[in-house]
Amino acid sequence: MKIGFIGYGEAAYELSTGLKTEGLDQFxxxxxxxxxxxxxxxxxxxxxxxDRSSINQQY
Incomplete structure (x- = not known):
């Protein structure tokens, strides 16, 4: 599953780190x-x- 965030503020950061602990590894x-x-x-x-959670920037 791929998950993307528009804006990488506090909420997206916390969601991505939380989802990483649940097994999702690419954002x-x-x-x-x-x-x-x-x-x-x-x-x-x-x-x-x-990056410990495999965040990839998209421009």
Missing amino acids: YAYDVLLQNEKLAGALKEKKSIA
Whole structure:
């Protein structure tokens, strides 16, 4: 099963980490903040933490 999130804020982050514990291991996320250099850093940091849950960014 593939699950995607539009926006990767707190809710999507928590859902993806929770679903990982239930056995789902692949998620996709798109967030418009990735296009803003000033704001993308925090989102990429969150993604690097979530990479343990196999999050893939989609642009």
